[in-house]
Structures are given as C-alpha cells and as structure tokens.
Amino acid sequence: MKKRIGFMGLGIMGRAMAANLLKAGFPVTVYNRDKQKTLPLADIGALAADSPRQLADNCDVAILMVTGPEAIDELLFGIDGAAEGLAGKLCVNMSSVSPAYSRELAASLEAEGAVLIDAPVSGTKKPAEDGLLVILASGPEQTVRDLDDIFRAMGRKVVYCGPAGQGSMMKMTVNHLLGVMMHAFAEALLFGERGGLSMDAMVETIQSGAMACPMYQAKAPLLASGNYPASFPLKHMAKDLKYVLDTAYETGAHIPAAQAALGMYLLARERGLGDMDFAAVDKAMRDMLKG
Amino acid sequence: MKKRIGFMGLGIMGRAMAANLLKAGFPVTVYNRDKQKTLPLADIGALAADSPRQLADNCDVAILMVTGPEAIDELLFGIDGAAEGLAGKLCVNMSSVSPAYSRELAASLEAEGAVLIDAPVSGTKKPAEDGLLVILASGPEQTVRDLDDIFRAMGRKVVYCGPAGQGSMMKMTVNHLLGVMMHAFAEALLFGERGGLSMDAMVETIQSGAMACPMYQAKAPLLASGNYPASFPLKHMAKDLKYVLDTAYETGAHIPAAQAALGMYLLARERGLGDMDFAAVDKAMRDMLKG
Amino acid sequence: MKKRIGFMGLGIMGRAMAANLLKAGFPVTVYNRDKQKTLPLADIGALAADSPRQLADNCDVAILMVTGPEAIDELLFGIDGAAEGLAGKLCVNMSSVSPAYSRELAASLEAEGAVLIDAPVSGTKKPAEDGLLVILASGPEQTVRDLDDIFRAMGRKVVYCGPAGQGSMMKMTVNHLLGVMMHAFAEALLFGERGGLSMDAMVETIQSGAMACPMYQAKAPLLASGNYPASFPLKHMAKDLKYVLDTAYETGAHIPAAQAALGMYLLARERGLGDMDFAAVDKAMRDMLKG
Amino acid sequence: MKKRIGFMGLGIMGRAMAANLLKAGFPVTVYNRDKQKTLPLADIGALAADSPRQLADNCDVAILMVTGPEAIDELLFGIDGAAEGLAGKLCVNMSSVSPAYSRELAASLEAEGAVLIDAPVSGTKKPAEDGLLVILASGPEQTVRDLDDIFRAMGRKVVYCGPAGQGSMMKMTVNHLLGVMMHAFAEALLFGERGGLSMDAMVETIQSGAMACPMYQAKAPLLASGNYPASFPLKHMAKDLKYVLDTAYETGAHIPAAQAALGMYLLARERGLGDMDFAAVDKAMRDMLKG
Helix, strand or coil: CCCCCEEECCCCCCCCHHHHHHHHHCCEEEEECHHHHHHHHHHHHCCCCHHHHHHHHCCCCCCCCCCHHHHHHHHHHHHCCHHHCCCCCCEEEEECCCCHHHHHHHHHHHHCCEEEEECCCCCHHHHHHCCCEEEEECCCCCHHHHHHHHHHHHEEEEEEECCHHHHHHHHHHHHHHHHHEEEEEEEEHHHHHHHCCHHHHHHHHHHHCCCHHHHHHHHHHHHHCCCEEEEEEHHHHHHHHHHHHHHHHHHCCCHHHHHHHHHHHHHHHHHHCCCEEEHHHHHHHHHHCCC | CCCCCCCCCCCCHHHHHHHHHHHHHCEEEECCCCCCHHHHHHHCEEEEEEHHHHHHHHCEEEECCCCHHHHHHHHCCCCCCCCCHHCEEEEECCCCHHHHHHHHHHHHHHHCEEEEEEEEEEEHHHHHHHEEEEEEEEEEEEHHHHHHHHHHEEEEEEEEEEECHHHHHHHHHHHHHHHHHHHHHHHHHHHHCCCCCCHHHHHHHHHHHCCCCCCHHHHHHHHHHCCCCCCCCCHHHHHHHHHHHHHHHCCCCHHHHHHHHHHHHHHHHHHHHHHHHHHHHHHHHHHHHCC | CCCCCEECCCCCCCCHHHHHHHHHHCCCEEEEECCCHHHHHHCCEEECCCCHHHHHHHCEEEECCHHHHHHHHHHHHCCCHHHHHCCEEEEEEECCCHHHHHHHHHHHHHHHECCCEECCCCHHHHHHHHHCCCEEECCCCCHHCHHHHHHHHEEEEEEEEEECCCCHHHHCCCCHHHHHHHHHHHHHHHHHCCCCHHHHHHHHHCCCCCCCCCHHEEEEEEEHCCCCCCCHHHHHHHHHHHHHHHHHHHHHCCHHHHHHHHHHHHHHHHHHCCCHCCCHHHHHHHCCCCC | CCCCCCCCCCCHHHHHHHHHHHHHHCEEEECCHHHHHHHHHCCCEEEECCCCCHHHHCCCCCCCCCCHHHHHHHHCCCCCCCCCHHHHCCCCCCCCHHHHHHHHHHHHHCCCCCCCCCCEEEHHHHHHCCCCCEEECCCCHHHHCCCCCHHHHHHEEEEEEEEECHHHHHHHHHHHHHHHHHHHHHHHHHHHHHHCCCCCHHHHHHHHCCCCCCCHHHHHHHHCCCCCCCCCCCCHHHHHHHHHHHHHHHHHCCCCCHHHHHHHHHHHHHHHCCCCCCHHHHHHHHCCCCC
C-alpha cells in the first residue's frame, strides 16, 4: 500500500512536486499558510489540512519544501506544529538549509520520536514540473532506500549523500558551483560584448565546446533579452551562497570564487533584483558600469 | 586544386592539426625550430622547410600554431622570417594572442602585402587530434569563407567572429569562462570534500544536473587521482587570463571572477605546477591549506 | 562614592582593564572560569567571586570582557548566571560581538530589569595595559555619560556611537579596516620583497609618508622577524571579519576587500596560525607560495 | 657651482617641483608640450626651451615628471628628443613607470652615453608644493648621493632603493598599499554608514587609534563632502595598480587585495570619475549600490 504523504509548502517548487506525487498515485495531504494555494492541488485530488498538526496526523511521511529555517521551525514547532504528530514517522525536509541547521533539526525531531531525512533537490522550476529533479538524500541509508518510490515520483535520480545534513551539504556544494558558473557566464559575456563580439556568436561558441551545459542553454535567452523571469530567485541564490560561506568559516575551506560571486548577487539584490531569476546578476553587472 | 599549406609550430596542438590537414589531402610544408619534431609529419607526407622563409615560398596559406607573440614575431619577422615571402598570400594565426597584438600583426603583415586571418581554436589536445576543434575565425569575411575546407580539416565548426582580432577576442572570452569554471569546479569539490562528501557522489550529482558538461567529465578523473597530465598547460591558462585582464583594463569590463581565478593559477604556477594541466589548480588549492 | 564594579573575563585584555580600574580606586570583584587567573588581581585588591551570580550581587556595574556570545550567554544566563542579580543595575559588555547579538542581549537583559551598555574597545594588549584604549560606547546617552569615570580608568577616549548595538557596529567597522590594512601591509611588503626591495627600505618609505601609522610601526618588526606574539590573536580577527560579512549580508554593503582579507585570515588559521598575532597572516601568505 | 637642471613635464606635480628647484637657487630650463604652462615658471626665473633637445643642451641633469612611458619616449627619443644631447649627463626620471620599463629606459640611455636615475616620488600635490616629497631614488649609489642637493630641494627625504628600476619598484609597492588603503577606508566607512554610524564618529574613532594616518586625515573631508578635487587622479591610481599586477604576473607575488582594489578603481573610471581624486572610488562604491 502506498504511504500517505503530508506536503507542506506550495511555492514554485512545492506545488509541482506535490502534483507529481498525486499523479504517481500517492494519497497527499497538503498544507500552506496561504490556503488559497492549496486549491489547485485539491482539484487534482489532494486533501487540505487546516494545520500542520492535522497534516501530521494524516500522513506516514511529512515533506517540507519551504523557504528556510524560520518557516520550517514554525511549521514543525510552532502553534499546532507538526512535530508532535510525527512520532514514529518520517519527516523529509527538501528545503534548502545549511548542514548545521539540518543536523540540529534531526536532533530536535529525534526528541519527538521522528526521523529526519534531509533531502534537498538539484533543479529548478522546469525539472520540478517534469519530475526530473535530482534528489540529494541523506539520513539512515535503508530508510532513504525505502523512500525510493516517493523520490522517484518527483525526480529522475536519487544520490545518497550520507547521514542527515549531508544532503544539505551536497546542495550547498552544487549551488556553490551554480552561483559561480552563472556569475562567470555573465562576466565573460559582458567582457566579450565590450570587446565587440555578438551575444549569438559567443553563446554558439561556448555551447559548441567543452563547457556546453543545459544551464547556459537555459539562461542565455534571459541574458540576451534582459528579461529574467524567476526559476530560482536571485535572493535565494544569495542566501544559499551565504550558507556556503558560513560553512566554509567552520570547515576552513578557501572559497574566493564563491565570495566574489556572493558579493555580486548581494549587489544585485541591493539594486532591487532579488525576486528576479538569479541570472539577473547579469543586469546588475551591466548597469553598475553606467555612471 | 587544393591550396598548399605551410604549417609553423608542432607542439601538442600543432602536430595534430597538421596531421589532419595531411589526412585531408592538403600538401603541407612544416617548419619547427626543433627539426626533430618534423619527422613524424614527414613520415605521413609533409615536406620540412629549413626556414620560415622557405616555407613561405612554398605555400599559399601559412598557418601559425605557437606559444605566443614572441614566437610569432621571430617566425615572421626574424632572420629568414616568413613575412617577406607572404606577399599576396594568407597568413592564418591560430595561436592564442591578445586582440591588441592581433590587430598590430594584421597591420604589420598588410605592410608586407599579406592578409592576416586571426583564427584561434577552442579545444585542447583530444579535439585537435580528432579534428573536432571549434575555429574562431576573424578577418575579411569572404576570405574566411574561402578557407572553409582547410578549417574543416581541423575542426568541426567555424564561428565567424568579425574583423581580424575578434577571433582572439572570442578565444579570450572562452578561456575567461574556462578558467573560472575550472577554478570553481575545484573550489566547490574541495568545499564539499571538507564537508564530508565523497568525490564520486559530488561528480555524479553535478553531471546529472544543469551544469553537466564535457569539461567537468574530462577533468573529474584528474582531480580524483591527483594526476594532471597536460591537455592545456596551467601556465598557458595563466597567460590567457592575463590577456583577459589586460584587455579589460582597456575596455572597462569588470571581471572579479577572472581576477580571482588568475590569482589562483599564478599561485599554482609559483608552486611549480605550470607544466601540468590547468586542472592542477586543484592541487595548489588543496596543498595551500596545509601548514 | 565610587561605583562597585564586577568584572568578568580575565584574558589578555580583561586582566589589564580590571587592573586599571583597581588602580583608579574602584572596588572591583572579579570572576573567571579558571579561578587561577583571579589571583594576580586579588593581589592588587580585587575580590574574587565564586560565581557570576555572586559577582552580580556585589556590584553596581557588571563588565564583560570575554571571547564572544557563547561565553556571555553562559556567564549571564547559565547556571548561577549573573543576569538575575542585575535588576536595576548596568551591564557593560566590552567584548566584541555582532550588532545583531548586542541588540538581542539588550532585550534579554531588559527583561531582567537590567540595562545593557554595549561598549567594545579599539586597541589591543599594550593600550589596554596603559589605560589608553578607545571606548566605543553605546546605549542610553546619559547612562553612557554617567560611566565616564569608569571608562576613563581604562581608556583615553570615549566615542558615543548611538543606541546599544552601535558600539559593536563601530568596533566591526574599525576591525574591518584593521583587518584589511594588515592584509594589505603584508601583501605590499611581500610584493616589494619579490621585486628585490629590502624590508627596511620599504618600511622606512611607508612610515615617512601619508600612510604612516602606529599600527604599521608596531607590526613591522613582527613581519621582519617572522615571530608573531599575539596582541590580537588571528582567530579573533577572523571571527570579527566574519561578523562584518554577516552584517553586510543584512545591510547590503558591498565589501570585497573585507572578503579577500577574511579569506586570507581563514587560510592562515587553517595553517595553524590562529593563536599568533593577526600579523601572522604575513606568514601564511609567504609560506603558501612554496610548493 | 650649482648643476644646471632641465625639467620636462609641468603638470600638477612637475610645476611645483620645478618651482622648488628655482627657489633653491638652481638654474632651471623647462620644457612642456603646451608652452603656455612654462609661463608661470618663467616668471620666477626659469628659461623655456623650444624643444627637449634644446633643453638637453642647456643642462647637466635632465629631470622628467610626466604621465608615463609614451610621454617619456616622445620627449627623449622623438623628433628633437633630448636623448642625443644627454651624452655624459644624467637623466632623472621621476614619473611613475613600471620597473620593467625603467630598466629598458636605462639601457636605451646607456646606449646614448647617458645614465638613468630612476627616482619616482611618494607624495601628491601638497607635499610637492611644500617640498616635502619622499624621493625613491635608484641607480648607481654614488651618483644618487651626488644628487642629494637637487633631491633635497624637492623633498624632505631620499630613500635609496638599489639599481635603476628599484625606485619604480618601491613606488609601485607604496602605491599598491595606498590604493588598497583608500579602497578599504571607503569600504569600511560605507559599511559603517549602512549600519547607522555617523561619518564624524567613525573618522574620530579611526584617527584616535592605531590606524591614524595623514592620508585618512586628508581624504576624510572629500568622502564627507562628496567632492573629490584631484591631488592624485583616480585614472593614475588605476594605471599604477595595473603596473603592480603586471609585475606580480612576472614575480609570482599573490595580490588579491590589489586585484580587488584595481577592480574598483576601474569601475570608478568607467563611471566617469577618472579625473577626480582617487578618493572618488568612494563615490563609485556608493552609487553602484543604487539600482
């Protein structure tokens, strides 16, 4: 019999992931602070809980896909929070958090008798909708394996990363690279543009060579058009890179490229681009040269 | 009838490119300071010239694939240099140089009655051997088109970049991105490693997502093994990024990521890694953390 | 009548400051986790409390000079903590903390009926011993003015910085500059040394010009000798610059120089130099170039 | 008898230095491309030459104080250039150039029978006017000593730096530090301002502590007012830091702070601030945060 799922957080990512669980036949109860957002999911078969606690009581596995630690703490340990209802159950956090927070969360849930699976995702809006995310799963290994059918409904691949916290560590590592690559892409294209090259010729050259990747393919039209609809908001990239720096402060990793990239994302955020796609770092870099 | 080609510079790249021209049926005369290096090409049908001037007299199109401006100046304008023999002919420089140097070279050759085609390549040892380079061609457009058969013998794609100098501009733009991406890859993997992740899991995750690219696929084994046989020597990457900074000083481009990357390649060069592959920036970053 | 002072934290800075309060005639009760450290102060007239709570009961003004938030929380709110004994009294925190933490601390103490004066210092070991610190005082303005006799016993100048938290903001601003200036000093001298200049000639030139300052005068001998006895330990500089980055993340300040400096201090810490003076960043920069 | 001096270059610095030589009683012949600029010096006793060659014929010691290599080459080796008239004489270059250029210049002059003294200065407009420059002199040691009366007329101190080229190396080292310190000052003050501190309180605190220096004293009013009249134009600081990077590329020095600073000065230059004082890097940093 399929496990009953409780899904908290119905933003860009969460609503797509919950929809894919429903399509795969799982019974899903959803909760969102703004109840309006539960309606489209109710239309395709989801139950809507009135509180996180009610959701917890009606599921075997609670999944969280929210903006960060504050929202998680509120949903689990706030008034009518889910935690008390999760004794003997699994709590799968798929939101981006720092490894340090994730380890603390595992301990807090353990005190309630629940087991945390720390399983953030690699991929943004489109892969979420298409069920093509990569799941960066961590926690007790067998427990992670037992969740395979659930993960497969949302993603095309599960990478096992180690004990709880290591999924978040992997997510940070991936976003570390992602943040720098986007920054570098914008920087190199601007460099070439100043040197008189056409955007088309540059993108064609890059995508014909060893650096060709889906990310540049997806972002090049945003840079060419100057429009940056958000798949992954810039302010979230800034937050993730901040986690990277916080972690490097602890582990002693030397990360000048991530520092340079974070500096630029923060500058872009400061210039009012935080809600655009993180590719809008290009716009900040372009505009800041104008006096 | 096939154009007669003169090929100067038989290093890692040059010998592979000259061999492919021979395989495609072009008559090729080669010249190299160290004549020993001409022997393998003579074995497959090349003539060996005794001087650049002799080479110039025996070709319609002279190609240069050497380490930089000093070598080019010596071959073209030194004792028994090629330049005087190139009146009415084409000179195709495929070496990496700065756009500024390339424009000067075009003017110097024009004074001798020769036309410069500035056509560096994207791709390293393996694509050179397989005839799969991307040619970044610049100069008079029709003249570039007329060289298509020659370029196709060495590469799988020709991108027309504009007047002479713009091919070099494109090459710098590509290597700007390449240098930062390699730096970022090493940095992110070291960050993750310090956080307890396995190299295999990280590479699997990265190569499963939007950042997957042939370059990371090719370099990951070097980083995993700690051996860095040179496809593209680190000291050459340092040189190319220095051209990028020199050019940005002129054009006003703001390039903190390239600066951070150059700093790290220079540190690696200083630590004696200049002749290894540029992926050895990883080794410098790893070792510099040890007191 | 002189206010009775309770002084918690007898490290390099604290013991010198407490001694100066005693010399100025204030009745001082001291507390330190390691009671051994209270003995030299007892010798010159201090009382030693058995717990922070006992100290609180025996003073009008409690002063903290410890390593950071964890130590402060423990001393104030831990077992036998001082906070409950401070109702109606003043708590002067002179330790380096972030402005955010300082504001939280003010609120926590207010709940206990105590008023926080946030008053970190500019200056290291020698000025502390000589009573020549600069006090960066913040909190209710009149209350700060009323503490003038106490501050003057430890320092030669009091700068009023605004409401509680702003003293810490000033301290971070000062250490931001200090951290970058030290990094820059080491970097420029190493640059010159590589270019064949003598350390003596460089220091003479710098100290003869517009950049001449007591800090360079004090640190030059450390760099020249390669010995770095700690006036201000490098790991504390790293911590302070981390607060700067955390704060800039919130306020949107763009601080690439501080980022570059922090990167280097962390590298030095990682290489085992954390307990040396922060001038030892020079040693890390020097040694990391050796392969 | 006093040596006859030829002085080429009458910009902000040169006219003040030539005037001080006249005041000290030296016979001075001046040359400037724009002859208008020689008039104020003629008023106080200078002769005006019609060409660099004429100047050379009428002096024992030729001094250059111009914008850089192009101007020097033109004055010495251009039409009616000074070089041919300098056989058996001294040529003192006080302009900022790279050590590499300075060594080349020494060789070129040696071929003409002249000796180069490479002697750039530390100090800007005001010290130049007051005769309080620091002279960074290099070349044959006894020859440098013999110029002491001339140098003392323009400066308060002569630092002997080694063979020709080392004065320029020292100048770069000093400007390396200067460029970073100014960048750091602006960055730290902006950081503090964003955190709610007043400019006055910050400057008072900094100038009361170990970082107090004449440079910050001089620049603080420019930052406070937002007006940046040029003592040392920003574009020249950018040029000097570029020399620093070029030199570090050769020597293997690792200079991330200088790189970060240069990035910011170039951004400021790009925003149209190149002719303002280099303190205007503050304006660029301030304005670039506004979207």
